Amino acid sequence: MSFSELIGQYEAKKRLGVPLVGQPGHAFLLIGPSGIGKKTLGREFAKGLLCSHPTENGGCGTCPNCIYMREHTHPDYRELLLASGEKNIKVADVRSKILSDVGIMAQIATRKVYLIDADGLAEEGQNALLKTLEEPPAHVVFILTVSDESKLLPTILSRTVSVRLIPNTEEEVVRALMQKDPEILPDDATLFARFSGGVIGYAMNLSQSSWLVEDWEELTNLILRMPEMTRTELLTDTYSFFEAEKEHFVDLLALMNMILDEMAITIADPKSERLHDAGKKDKMISVIRKHKLTLAKIGRSSVVLTEAAKAFQANGDFEIMVCRMLLALKKELSNG
Ligand SMILES: [Zn+2]
Structure with a gap:
């Protein structure tokens, strides 16, 4: 999969495509409601950042970096997500999984990428991350995702490039549902799409x-x-x-x-x-x-x-x- 295969989100894909072929900077913030596809887009962006031959459409899909990403085994990519049933990401995890790792050089790519679910970061966790966000090692890129950016410290917001994901059209949601389950009845897919308010993840849940x-x-x-x-x-x-x-x-x-x-x-x-x-x-x-x-x-x-x-x-x-x-x-x- 590449950017171009992700349904909708043209503006966000365009904005993330440019840094893939230039100097990406060190921190991005993907903003949008729960279920809109922030993590999916973030992973594709990460793949592009690690790829040996990226284009504005994302990773090439065939180099070792892209293959490791597809197999979820890339040694230079880490995710810090909220564990189910937990209210917040533990500060100890921010330290052990991110902060103590950023100083180590990348193993096969030219940089290291971290995807962090910032909705799970309470103020203490954000503060723990802040110093590294302010002075990141040259080879590190952070991708933060958040549904409610008002819960982020202003200093986090000012250190990140914000990219907003918008609701998909009804037709895009129907297409995503059909792609996932070709057996779905068209009438049902339309109902889920209309009820989901353009949020693909919510439409997928409804279809279950x-x-x-x-x-x-x-x-x-x-x-x-x-x-x-x-x-x-x-x-x-x-x-x-x-x-x-x-x-x-x-x-x-x-x-x-x-x-x-x-x-x-x-x-x-x-x-x-x-x-x-x-x-x-x-x-x-x-x-x-x-x-x-x-x-x-x-x-x-x-x-x-x-x-x-x-x-x-x-x-x-x-x-x-x-x-x-x-x-x-x-x-x-x-x-x-
Ligand atoms: Zn590649």
Whole structure:
């Protein structure tokens, strides 16, 4: 793999490609939300830094350096990541794995590269690293990754070149999902991509579990049936569904918003190809016609969901809040 094979992140790849064929400097900071691909990009950048014949597209893929990197056995490359279940990287590990190693010359490459998960560095760990970041040995390059740069000391920020990773497009996320699992259903891949907000790692996680597809199905049926449902049915069976899925409640609201978006698209442009579930389209169109749903009604339904999200965050009574939301939605989505 090289830069060019990583999906999206054109700006970041362009910025990291330039130092590969020039003087790279000593410290880079890759910034972006969890799951966006900071470590994947960082590893490809490291490969380019160690490669004997790098181009702006990254490592050549065939020299011994690139092969060692591919096999995860390069002696001049180290990663310091947060161990699962740990809150912070231990300062002792910063010392033993990084600080005591930087002075040793590279074995096969012309430099040494360290990838450090800076989200795992508490202030003490950052302070331990700081002196070396300020006066790094000539052959050393640090690649730090962070999702929340406000937790970094200003002195760390000022010593590093920041490169920001941005959310991928829906199409890029779908492509990444298909690449990983060619068997994935296109409709499901689109759903994961749309729900992930452009974060490939999050989309991959979603694709590993079934709740999103199941809840999408359940909630689509709920919204389409809502105008016909009785008050009792809403306050008993439907409420029970929300209670059982309480820990996902924020996700359920986001899903319902996506379904309302699809209804709005169907109202505005019934021929649109942007709908997730073509099988539901006819049903959706008939519900829209029968209950004379308009964009204004869909907009007000969306406001109902926003208010429910606020009430949920404010820790109000769950049952009262959900029942109020369901009745308000029914009112907005019914004819009249
Ligand atoms: Zn190479």
